[in-house]
Amino acid sequence: MPVYSEEMLSPAxxxxxxxxxxxxxxxxxx
Amino acid sequence: MVLFSGLWTSALLAxxxxxxxxxxxxxxxxxxxxxxxxxxxxxxxxxxxxxxGRGPDLTAGRWTHGSSDAEIFRxxxxxxxxxxxxxxxxxxxxxxxxxxxxxxxxxxRRSTNSGDRxxxxxxxxxxxxxxxxxxxKGKGGRLGPDLSRVGAARSESYLVDSIRDPDKQLSNGxxxxxxxxxxxxxxxxxxxxxxxxxxxxxxxxxxDTFSIQLLDTSQQLRLFLRKDLKxxxxxxxx
Numbered sequence: 001m002p003v004y005s006e007e008m009l010s011p012a013x014x015x016x017x018x019x020x021x022x023x024x025x026x027x028x029x030x
Numbered sequence: 031m032v033l034f035s036g037l038w039t040s041a042l043l044a045x046x047x048x049x050x051x052x053x054x055x056x057x058x059x060x061x062x063x064x065x066x067x068x069x070x071x072x073x074x075x076x077x078x079x080x081x082x083g084r085g086p087d088l089t090a091g092r093w094t095h096g097s098s099d100a101e102i103f104r105x106x107x108x109x110x111x112x113x114x115x116x117x118x119x120x121x122x123x124x125x126x127x128x129x130x131x132x133x134x135x136x137x138x139r140r141s142t143n144s145g146d147r148x149x150x151x152x153x154x155x156x157x158x159x160x161x162x163x164x165x166x167k168g169k170g171g172r173l174g175p176d177l178s179r180v181g182a183a184r185s186e187s188y189l190v191d192s193i194r195d196p197d198k199q200l201s202n203g204x205x206x207x208x209x210x211x212x213x214x215x216x217x218x219x220x221x222x223x224x225x226x227x228x229x230x231x232x233x234x235x236x237x238d239t240f241s242i243q244l245l246d247t248s249q250q251l252r253l254f255l256r257k258d259l260k261x262x263x264x265x266x267x268x
Contacts, residue, residue, distance in 0.1 A: 016146045024182070025094075
């Protein structure tokens, strides 16, 4: 797993990527 | 026949568990539950229940298999078929203590992330290259963990750390020196150098005194005998 520095992945892109990952199979989100 | 029926009903009732934790909030139970958790659950769920190599974060209030006390009791005692969560043989009292502990460390919380999910999906499958190694719902690579359920298992901060500083999370929860729960789920990068000088890099899937099996970067499973190799370079110690 490479390190995704800010040069490789901007803070805005990180934000969007994490939003996508958090949406995966959250069956009982509160 | 009626007598048998009555006995059977009584037996079922006797098996019924309380719907709510009778030890909820009890400091002694929380302490006992913490100890039981660390000794039995932390190899998968991490020392502080924030998630480990196998098990999800149990502090985020995201209970995929039911969030009530009775449902968590069932999950602990019976396990979850089709997942790595095994059945356990705790006394009922011990199970309630573990639940009391989990309630004490967990707090339902909403993500503060207001990012754009669809843009994130494009990043995952295109420019960020995540899908070269990670699979989501059957699509993507196999070098890294399958992330199809990661949203239910990991906190926002864990996900950020995993992207910005992935090594920080790799060893979390790996406190199983006797491998009671099976071999550790490591995604260790390994490069082998063959006798002809060819270098092949991949993820070690299995390794012993005589051989090593790699899933290489083209996702082919390859077996090498150590006697045929000039070198085996581990990027990270197991």
